[in-house]
Amino acid sequence: MSKVIEHKKQLVSDIADKLRDSQSTVLVDYRGLDVAEVTELRSQLREAGVDFKVYKNTMTRRAVEEAELTDLNEVLVGPTAIAFSKDDIVAPAKILNNFAKEHDALEIKGGVVEGSVASLEQIKELANLPNYEGMVSMLLSVLQAPVRNFAYATKAVAEQKEEEEGA
Numbered sequence: 138m139s140k141v142i143e144h145k146k147q148l149v150s151d152i153a154d155k156l157r158d159s160q161s162t163v164l165v166d167y168r169g170l171d172v173a174e175v176t177e178l179r180s181q182l183r184e185a186g187v188d189f190k191v192y193k194n195t196m197t198r199r200a201v202e203e204a205e206l207t208d209l210n211e212v213l214v215g216p217t218a219i220a221f222s223k224d225d226i227v228a229p230a231k232i233l234n235n236f237a238k239e240h241d242a243l244e245i246k247g248g249v250v251e252g253s254v255a256s257l258e259q260i261k262e263l264a265n266l267p268n269y270e271g272m273v274s275m276l277l278s279v280l281q282a283p284v285r286n287f288a289y290a291t292k293a294v295a296e297q298k299e300e301e302e303g304a
Contacts, residue, residue, distance in 0.1 A: 145196065152192060152200035152219075160226040162249040163233050163260055164209070167191075167218050169242025178236050178243070185228040188221040208254040212246040226250065227266050234264035 156162055167175060182189045192200075194213045201209045220229035230248070237243040248255045250263060 148192070149196055149199045149203060152197060153203040155188070155219075155221045156200060156204040156206060156249060157252070159221040159223055159249065160251060161222050161229055161255075161263065163220045163229040164212055164246040164248055165218050165220070165233055165237075166215055166244040166246055167242070168216050170240060174240055174242075178232075181232050181236065182220055182229065185232055186222065186224050187229045187232065189218060190221070191216070191218045206249055206254055209247065209249070217246065227263060230260050230264040231266075234261060 167178075170178070179189050194217060197213055197217065197219070198210055201207060201213070220233060222229045230245075233243065233245055237245055245257055245260055247257055248260050250259065255263070
């Protein structure tokens with residue numbers, strides 16, 4: 138009996154650690170998805186480095202209390218799967234939101250973003266952001282624009298001087 142209790146305590150502690158350590162966590166109701174769809178979803182999440190697990194709600198509630206995220210208790214009703222991402226804050230929200238658009242059975246319930254409980258609306262806003270690589274690309278594009286414009290201006294001045302000297 139004590140081994141079972143110790144195992145459950147360890148599981149609760151592991152879930153709480155994942156909640157604390159993740160950049161973002163998204164909770165979903167997966168009822169109605171068939172095995173092939175769940176396998177496809179798990180594959181997409183795994184490719185993005187997202188950990189996708191199903192825990193009993195009682196264990197998750199205890200972990201939520203341990204992690205001081207008690208506002209999540211209201212969404213811990215019915216079958217709940219949790220996607221944890223330590224590296225990419227956008228990935229779980231983006232993948233799950235896109236999957237939910239194609240599969241009506243998947244319902245996003247809520248989540249945690251950088252240690253704060255996030256609403257369904259906040260998760261959907263996060264899903265619409267570009268991923269890390271997209272943001273870096275946008276930043277580099279913005280940083281390159283002044284240099285590119287200066288290069289064009291310099292080239293135009295040089296060409297103008299060549300024309301004046303040649304005429």
